[in-house]
Amino acid sequence: MDLNHAADVEAFRAEARDWLAAHVPATPLPSLETREGFAAHREWEALLHSARWSVVSWPEEYGGRGVDIEHWLVFEEEYWAAGAPGRVSQNGINLLAPTLFDHATDEQRARVLPSMASGETIWAQAWSEPESGSDLASLKSRAVRTEGGWLLSGQKTWSSRAAFADRAFGIFRTDPEAPKPHQGLTYLMFDLHAPGVTVRPIGRLDGKPAFAELFLDEVFVPDADVIGEPGQGWRIAMSTTGNERGLTLRAPGRFLAAADRLVELWQSHGDPADTALRDRVADAVVGARAYQLFTWANASRFAAGETIGAESSLNKVFWSQYDIALHESALDLLGPDAELADGAWAEPWIFSLAGPIYAGTNEIQRDIIAERLLGLPKGRR
Amino acid sequence: MRFLPTEEQSDFARTLHGLLAASDVPAAVRAWGAGDHTPGRALWARIAATGLFALAADEAHEGMGLMPLEMAGGFVELGRAGVPGPVVETAAAAVLLTRLGDEALAKRFLPGLAAGETSATLTLPGAGPYALDADAATHLFTVSAAGELRLAAGAGPLRTSIDPARRLALPDAGGELLAAGPAVITAARDAADWARLLTAAQCLGTGEALLARTVEYAKQRTQFGTAIGGFQAVKHRLADTLIGLEFARPLLWAAALSLAPGEVAAAKLTAGEAAYAAAMTALQLHGAVGYTEELDLSLWLRKARPLRDAWGSPSQCRAAVLQERLR
Ligand SMILES: Cc1cc2nc3c(=O)[nH]c(=O)nc-3n(C[C@H](O)[C@H](O)[C@H](O)COP(=O)(O)OP(=O)(O)OC[C@H]3O[C@@H](n4cnc5c(N)ncnc54)[C@H](O)[C@@H]3O)c2cc1C
Numbered sequence: 001m002d003l004n005h006a007a008d009v010e011a012f013r014a015e016a017r018d019w020l021a022a023h024v025p026a027t028p029l030p031s032l033e034t035r036e037g038f039a040a041h042r043e044w045e046a047l048l049h050s051a052r053w054s055v056v057s058w059p060e061e062y063g064g065r066g067v068d069i070e071h072w073l074v075f076e077e078e079y080w081a082a083g084a085p086g087r088v089s090q091n092g093i094n095l096l097a098p099t100l101f102d103h104a105t106d107e108q109r110a111r112v113l114p115s116m117a118s119g120e121t122i123w124a125q126a127w128s129e130p131e132s133g134s135d136l137a138s139l140k141s142r143a144v145r146t147e148g149g150w151l152l153s154g155q156k157t158w159s160s161r162a163a164f165a166d167r168a169f170g171i172f173r174t175d176p177e178a179p180k181p182h183q184g185l186t187y188l189m190f191d192l193h194a195p196g197v198t199v200r201p202i203g204r205l206d207g208k209p210a211f212a213e214l215f216l217d218e219v220f221v222p223d224a225d226v227i228g229e230p231g232q233g234w235r236i237a238m239s240t241t242g243n244e245r246g247l248t249l250r251a252p253g254r255f256l257a258a259a260d261r262l263v264e265l266w267q268s269h270g271d272p273a274d275t276a277l278r279d280r281v282a283d284a285v286v287g288a289r290a291y292q293l294f295t296w297a298n299a300s301r302f303a304a305g306e307t308i309g310a311e312s313s314l315n316k317v318f319w320s321q322y323d324i325a326l327h328e329s330a331l332d333l334l335g336p337d338a339e340l341a342d343g344a345w346a347e348p349w350i351f352s353l354a355g356p357i358y359a360g361t362n363e364i365q366r367d368i369i370a371e372r373l374l375g376l377p378k379g380r381r
Numbered sequence: 382m383r384f385l386p387t388e389e390q391s392d393f394a395r396t397l398h399g400l401l402a403a404s405d406v407p408a409a410v411r412a413w414g415a416g417d418h419t420p421g422r423a424l425w426a427r428i429a430a431t432g433l434f435a436l437a438a439d440e441a442h443e444g445m446g447l448m449p450l451e452m453a454g455g456f457v458e459l460g461r462a463g464v465p466g467p468v469v470e471t472a473a474a475a476v477l478l479t480r481l482g483d484e485a486l487a488k489r490f491l492p493g494l495a496a497g498e499t500s501a502t503l504t505l506p507g508a509g510p511y512a513l514d515a516d517a518a519t520h521l522f523t524v525s526a527a528g529e530l531r532l533a534a535g536a537g538p539l540r541t542s543i544d545p546a547r548r549l550a551l552p553d554a555g556g557e558l559l560a561a562g563p564a565v566i567t568a569a570r571d572a573a574d575w576a577r578l579l580t581a582a583q584c585l586g587t588g589e590a591l592l593a594r595t596v597e598y599a600k601q602r603t604q605f606g607t608a609i610g611g612f613q614a615v616k617h618r619l620a621d622t623l624i625g626l627e628f629a630r631p632l633l634w635a636a637a638l639s640l641a642p643g644e645v646a647a648a649k650l651t652a653g654e655a656a657y658a659a660a661m662t663a664l665q666l667h668g669a670v671g672y673t674e675e676l677d678l679s680l681w682l683r684k685a686r687p688l689r690d691a692w693g694s695p696s697q698c699r700a701a702v703l704q705e706r707l708r
Contacts, residue, residue, distance in 0.1 A: 001390065001450060003638060005382050070382055263706055282699035285706055286647040293631030296384040304385070314624050369623060370616030374596050377611040
């Protein structure tokens, strides 16, 4: 067992660090959940891409560097430690791209991936519906066969960044007669500016239009934009949720950097007599390290050819709870300034609060852990 | 980087696991608690035969060299089985004598400790005042804050712990002076880190045993016409228990790899809290039968809290984590 990175990984770290030090904007970009911020973040993505840092783990032909997961984890550490901007393109990169690598045609990959890597096309995930949240398989939006493609109708909701995004990917019912709800679903991509699409931004808790509702009225999708076989949408989608909850949605680098900032805040604002709060700062330091090491162990399993299945649910519950606790500690340290909406910790705190809800709620994750990892009886779901 | 145990490391833990599963450890624990150390000593001899204690002593004195990673893996199994006795203390004493590098002392004590023929208990500066199982251990070492290593002549009256299998004693001041000076202080600091690390490992094993027993129980116990493990409130508590333990394990590995005080403290904090949480969940989900001493579950239930606090309470561990960070 060892925790040392090989020389090439450390060289890669140094290269990333140098580039980030020279390029990370000196003043933070405006919130990416605003029109102005979205545009600024898109430019940042283009800059990242120009030096091939936007998708380091992808093959070179699509704009990546073809590096393994260990390099990627190291890159993420450097990225967040440098205080670099949030990733406006993350839905596409973390959710759609893995699906394309596993299930798409070469033509689709060649067409979709490069503009995703450069931030030219920003993708939104259109899965949830007003009546289908945790019970996603009950979704009703449909795709009906037409000449050369499909016509989408129905309503999607909570689609992150769809207010300003370009395209979306989602699952639609193509066979309403199928015997089970998760059969007869098809996975496809569509244009958010196509005729028949209405996007209604939704303000999240702080009022920023971080997600949107999509109304679809006979939106045409060519056959070329169907991913995998029609009717196989559920299976394909589930391979994506594994990615989402597992290693790639939240790299430890993000939490290590946040814990460092919390320690700095403790040093500048902490009351030495407040040992309860000091203990929570220590817990944040330990939690980030635990998450990092847990991830390294999983990465080592990957490298040894193993796969990660229901174990990814352990990750998801851990980081989402961790994130809230860390941000609450920061607010407590700030005292009266915590309330200021433009404070450095305000928006991250708002963001952290959604962690236990998206990517499959923590209740659903705990069911998965209990049933698949502990072998407890399957309950009603 | 390959952050997983090697085959050899896993094999060693598996061997111990098999050996302990085949021994009637609960009977040895109950006897130990009643003051009869015979079955416990027999168990101890079988454990020592795997070479476990030799992992805390140098080769010149019948040891294998200091191998914290292997030893931590072994102590997870001791915790899982609920092995009684001053196992941590014996290893820590061996580390202290190995680190001290005093040839005469090493020759006098280490071969016996490494072979498991003798056992030891000890108190170290900055740790708790009580020596564990002074009535059962062959040697009782003390190190004073001033750096005097002594072989205590005796211990006062024994006090019982909330875990009946643990006996606590305040060593007599004085006794044979074995060594003194800064080298003792340094060696004692290393020994304390090892004690903390191995206690963390025992915590992890204890927590895993509590979870496994509770999962089994939840699958069998029916109420309202269904196994209680089918109820979401029950499932979710068990899921949280698993999360707590799974995130403690890699901290333990990293601590054993580096033995850096901050890492060791992080591992002890997390494993101790996770095991104690596992105990509370085990108690609740067993219902009233979990609140009895008759059920073997009680052997682990009562250990979780003392182990969480031994060799570094959560607040001491948090302080150590921050101290390293703020330096
Ligand atoms: C910030 C944010 C971003 C999002 N981004 C996207 C996106 O980009 N694309 C997209 O498609 N969706 C997105 N979502 C939606 C998200 O996936 C859903 O909110 C989530 O799946 C839960 O569905 P729901 O909100 O309808 O809650 P419900 O499913 O109605 O659940 C409500 C509550 O009931 C609980 N519950 C439900 N069923 C069970 C059960 N069987 N057992 C126990 N408890 C249960 C839930 O855990 C939850 O606490 C986003 C959500 C948020 C908050």
